Amino acid sequence: MTQVHPAPAPPTPRREHTQVSRKSWSKRFFGRPEVGSLMGAVAIFVMFYAIADPFRTPGAQSTVLYASSTIGIVTVGVCLLMIGGEFDLSAGVGVTTSALAASMFAFQLSLNVWVGVVFALLVSLGIGLFNGFVLTRTKLPSFLVTLATFLMLQGLNLAMTKLVTGNVATNSISDMDGFDSAKAIFASSVQIGSVSVKITVFWWLLFVAVATWVLLRTKVGNWIFAVGGKADSARAVGVPVNRTKIGLFMTVGFTAWFAGMHKLFAFNTVQSGEGVGQELIFIAAAVVGGCLLTGGYGSAIGAAIGAFIFGMTGQGIVFANWNPDWYMFFVGITLLVATLLNLWVRNRAARR
Amino acid sequence: MRGIVKLFPGVRALDGVDLEVRAGEVHCLLGQNGAGKSTLIKTLAGAHQPDAGEIIWQGERVSLSSPVAALKRGIATMYQELDLIPTLSVAENIFLGHERARYGFTRPAAARAEASALLERLGHAEISPDTEVGKLSAAGQQLVSMARALAHDAQLIVADEPTAALASDEVDNLFRIIEELTAEGVAVVYISHRMEEIRRIGHRVTVIKDGRTVAANLDARETPGNELVDLMAGRKVQAAFREGGEGSAEFGDEMLVVEGLTRAGEFRDVSFTVRAGEIVGLAGLVGAGRSEVLETIFGARRPDAGTVVVGGKKLRPGSVSSAVRAGVGLAPEERKSQALLLDMSVAHNATLASLPGYSTLGFSQRARELRDATATLERLDLRPADPRRPAGTLSGGNQQKVVLARWLVRGCRVLLLDEPTRGVDVGARAELYRLIHELAASGVAIVLVSSEIPEVLGLADRVLVLREGDVLANRPAGELSEADVLDMVMEGSAA
Numbered sequence: 001m002t003q004v005h006p007a008p009a010p011p012t013p014r015r016e017h018t019q020v021s022r023k024s025w026s027k028r029f030f031g032r033p034e035v036g037s038l039m040g041a042v043a044i045f046v047m048f049y050a051i052a053d054p055f056r057t058p059g060a061q062s063t064v065l066y067a068s069s070t071i072g073i074v075t076v077g078v079c080l081l082m083i084g085g086e087f088d089l090s091a092g093v094g095v096t097t098s099a100l101a102a103s104m105f106a107f108q109l110s111l112n113v114w115v116g117v118v119f120a121l122l123v124s125l126g127i128g129l130f131n132g133f134v135l136t137r138t139k140l141p142s143f144l145v146t147l148a149t150f151l152m153l154q155g156l157n158l159a160m161t162k163l164v165t166g167n168v169a170t171n172s173i174s175d176m177d178g179f180d181s182a183k184a185i186f187a188s189s190v191q192i193g194s195v196s197v198k199i200t201v202f203w204w205l206l207f208v209a210v211a212t213w214v215l216l217r218t219k220v221g222n223w224i225f226a227v228g229g230k231a232d233s234a235r236a237v238g239v240p241v242n243r244t245k246i247g248l249f250m251t252v253g254f255t256a257w258f259a260g261m262h263k264l265f266a267f268n269t270v271q272s273g274e275g276v277g278q279e280l281i282f283i284a285a286a287v288v289g290g291c292l293l294t295g296g297y298g299s300a301i302g303a304a305i306g307a308f309i310f311g312m313t314g315q316g317i318v319f320a321n322w323n324p325d326w327y328m329f330f331v332g333i334t335l336l337v338a339t340l341l342n343l344w345v346r347n348r349a350a351r352r
Numbered sequence: 353m354r355g356i357v358k359l360f361p362g363v364r365a366l367d368g369v370d371l372e373v374r375a376g377e378v379h380c381l382l383g384q385n386g387a388g389k390s391t392l393i394k395t396l397a398g399a400h401q402p403d404a405g406e407i408i409w410q411g412e413r414v415s416l417s418s419p420v421a422a423l424k425r426g427i428a429t430m431y432q433e434l435d436l437i438p439t440l441s442v443a444e445n446i447f448l449g450h451e452r453a454r455y456g457f458t459r460p461a462a463a464r465a466e467a468s469a470l471l472e473r474l475g476h477a478e479i480s481p482d483t484e485v486g487k488l489s490a491a492g493q494q495l496v497s498m499a500r501a502l503a504h505d506a507q508l509i510v511a512d513e514p515t516a517a518l519a520s521d522e523v524d525n526l527f528r529i530i531e532e533l534t535a536e537g538v539a540v541v542y543i544s545h546r547m548e549e550i551r552r553i554g555h556r557v558t559v560i561k562d563g564r565t566v567a568a569n570l571d572a573r574e575t576p577g578n579e580l581v582d583l584m585a586g587r588k589v590q591a592a593f594r595e596g597g598e599g600s601a602e603f604g605d606e607m608l609v610v611e612g613l614t615r616a617g618e619f620r621d622v623s624f625t626v627r628a629g630e631i632v633g634l635a636g637l638v639g640a641g642r643s644e645v646l647e648t649i650f651g652a653r654r655p656d657a658g659t660v661v662v663g664g665k666k667l668r669p670g671s672v673s674s675a676v677r678a679g680v681g682l683a684p685e686e687r688k689s690q691a692l693l694l695d696m697s698v699a700h701n702a703t704l705a706s707l708p709g710y711s712t713l714g715f716s717q718r719a720r721e722l723r724d725a726t727a728t729l730e731r732l733d734l735r736p737a738d739p740r741r742p743a744g745t746l747s748g749g750n751q752q753k754v755v756l757a758r759w760l761v762r763g764c765r766v767l768l769l770d771e772p773t774r775g776v777d778v779g780a781r782a783e784l785y786r787l788i789h790e791l792a793a794s795g796v797a798i799v800l801v802s803s804e805i806p807e808v809l810g811l812a813d814r815v816l817v818l819r820e821g822d823v824l825a826n827r828p829a830g831e832l833s834e835a836d837v838l839d840m841v842m843e844g845s846a847a
Contacts, residue, residue, distance in 0.1 A: 217458055217460070218458055219451040219458055221458070222440070222444055222447075222448060222451055222458065223448075225437065225439060225440055225444070226437045226440060226444075226448055228439075229437035229438060229439040229440060230435075230436075230437045230438065232435075233435035233436060233437055234437060234448065234449075235419065236397070236399065236419050236429075236431070236435045237419060237423070237435065237448050237449035237450075237500070238418070238419050238420035238423060238449035238450065239448060239449050296437065296438075296439040296440075297439050
């Protein structure tokens with residue numbers, strides 16, 4: 001218009017009509033889900049590096065990575081599930097259930113431990129299938145379904161162990177057939193230079209890589225984001241929503257199985273009461289890593305960084321000679337701060 | 353000739369509907385809210401299974417057992433509530449469910465390229481396939497939905513009120529695309545409540561009522577509008593608006609005085625007065641600042657400058673509770689997300705704003721609550737007249753009545769209505785108009801926002817025209833013609 005209006009303020013259209021197709025590098029970077037957790041991880045790393053001398057040795061770093069991997073392996077499954085819009089409270093005790101199942105099955109029937117390992121895998125996948133099936137059939141929220149599973153498994157772990165072994169822990173399986181080969185897979189160490197690194201670290205990194213690949217480069221990955229983002233819409237365009245969700249619960253089962261096997265072959269025996277509370281650590285790690293509780297958003301790498309933060313905090317406290325009783329307190333603070341950081345980063349990225 | 357015949361007697365939702373669509377035509381499906389249009393198109397999309405009847409597609413009898421089956425046959429549906437995943441990118445949404453994949457691995461580059469080509473074909477090459485869909489405008493999302501239909505190589509596209517969220521230039525673009533598609537032989541089933549759209553792009557019309565086809569094979573351009581409305585309603589609908597007489601003398605005291613209201617970037621220096629019994633309309637395009645003005649009066653937004661005075665008392669700026677206590681009620685644009693608790697009963701929804709009046713020592717008086725709600729809803733002629741029904745099960749027009757009832761139960765003095773007839777069919781519209789007049793006649797001061805200029809002019813006693821946050825006119829409705837308002841409203845958008 002050529003008319004001269006008395007200096008109208010520049011119009012600010014309420015809705016953007018078009019989108020700029022080329023984004024700047026920084027905008028892309030800050031748009032990633034894992035940015036907040038990465039910043040947090042760096043900050044915590046620098047803090048411990050500065051205040052705790054022993055933290056600086058390669059050996060200590062290996063320990064940190066090991067602690068992170070034991071959290072991180074299950075977090076991979078939990079994170080995928082969370083992107084798919086659900087979460088699993090039974091993952092923590094599920095780890096113990098798996099270890100107990102393998103140990104007792106093989107020991108009581110005097111079988112090769114590998115038979116127990118396979119049996120435990122079936123049990124863990126079965127728990128996932130059960131969770132997923134009940135959820136998709138009844139449409140109950142996952143909080144309720146998996147809380148029920150969690151309580152049932154907690155009771156089952158203790159009752160079955162007492163029934164079978166007469167004790168609250170399983171018998172040691174270290175002298176049984178196949179133990180050495182299983183330990184090599186699940187609980188050995190690899191020497192890199194002068195540092196010994198636990199094999200779980202490599203498994204963890206592999207799982208994260210696979211999960212990332214699946215999320216970003218496969219149909220199933222698209223489906224996971226879609227069912228978590230808006231399940232009804234996904235169903236309307238032909239995404240198999242129920243199968244995707246059941247598959248995700250079974251994936252959590254798989255990662256819980258793996259963590260359970262590590263536990264079993266690292267310590268030879270399993271305490272039946274373990275694992276309670278761990279499920280929240282997994283969920284917290286995934287959230288710290290940028291997964292939204294509401295689903296549809298997140299990354300496996302972020303969840304790995306989340307697990308690393310918790311692993312590092314747990315070990316860092318020891319290296320810094322603080323009282324380890326404070327561990328959970330720090331976990332809580334980290335969760336809160338990281339979540340706020342994620343929110344802030346996301347809002348900034350959206351605004352720019 | 354390709355065609356669909358669908359017959360299914362059986363369930364009450366659809367009681368023997370026939371629909372026959374030819375290749376290359378825009379077939380308009382008309383019917384009131386609740387007539388069974390949604391059920392019908394869901395059946396066509398494979399989301400519902402018919403209990404009886406048959407679907408004949410391109411000469412053969414088919415069963416559409418799932419959405420995928422329908423899509424595979426080339427039937428794509430654009431739902432009213434857009435079925436897109438906000439957190440996925442444009443390309444991912446377009447190919448969701450039929451990903452461009454090889455050996456189970458997606459090929460993002462190929463998907464992006466194809467998505468770009470589709471968007472270019474739709475005349476919107478500027479939308480990047482990498483954009484998150486949630487960040488696009490409503491029009492942009494509509495295009496993505498359309499691109500998805502094209503990606504399926506659809507022979508039949510069902511569009512359920514595609515223009516409901518669009519501004520007028522975007523509507524033109526949509527119509528251009530639809531015309532191109534039909535020229536290529538694609539059939540379109542078009543659902544809209546806007547008669548002029550049906551005239552513009554429709555070829556034939558089918559009218560359904562109470563789950564039955566009441567008229568088919570009507571000419572979209574020739575059939576008189578009132579005939580269509582009568583068919584939809586099954587009765588004669590009286591002229592919607594009050595006839596002529598704008599005797600401004602009968603209005604009461606100044607009820608709402610808005611003085612110099614300003615919010616940076618949204619609207620500037622908005623001043624007007626509403627007297628008891630008067631209806632003031634705000635006209636303008638989507639984004640002109642109309643809803644923002646209402647929300648600011650209601651206290652949901654904090655003004656940068658200016659005052660709101662209700663019944664002689666100045667409201668605390670940015671305080672909803674201050675506004676509600678002074679007797680201000682707001683019926684927001686997004687009924688479902690902003691006003692109603694869809695799972696709660698109609699009665700609960702109606703009394704929600706007046707709960708303190710229904711509690712004694714912290715206990716709510718259910719019986720009295722239900723009684724008052726029932727009385728008000730009867731007055732509003734709610735259908736079905738069951739106050740215990742969940743609000744989400746009602747049709748759009750009846751949901752709007754529940755929102756109105758809420759403020760009636762509370763006995764408010766100033767009522768702010770934001771697009772009260774959006775998504776409401778013609779028959780129910782007339783009823784809402786009557787109600788709004790009744791409310792005004794009972795002494796309530798009403799501020800009305802609507803995108804439909806005839807509605808504003810027909811209902812309001814006085815009209816304010818807004819463009820990009822500026823008030824361009826403040827005149828009695830009788831002094832303005834539709835063309836005047838359109839002129840003022842559009843000038844800015846043409847620049």
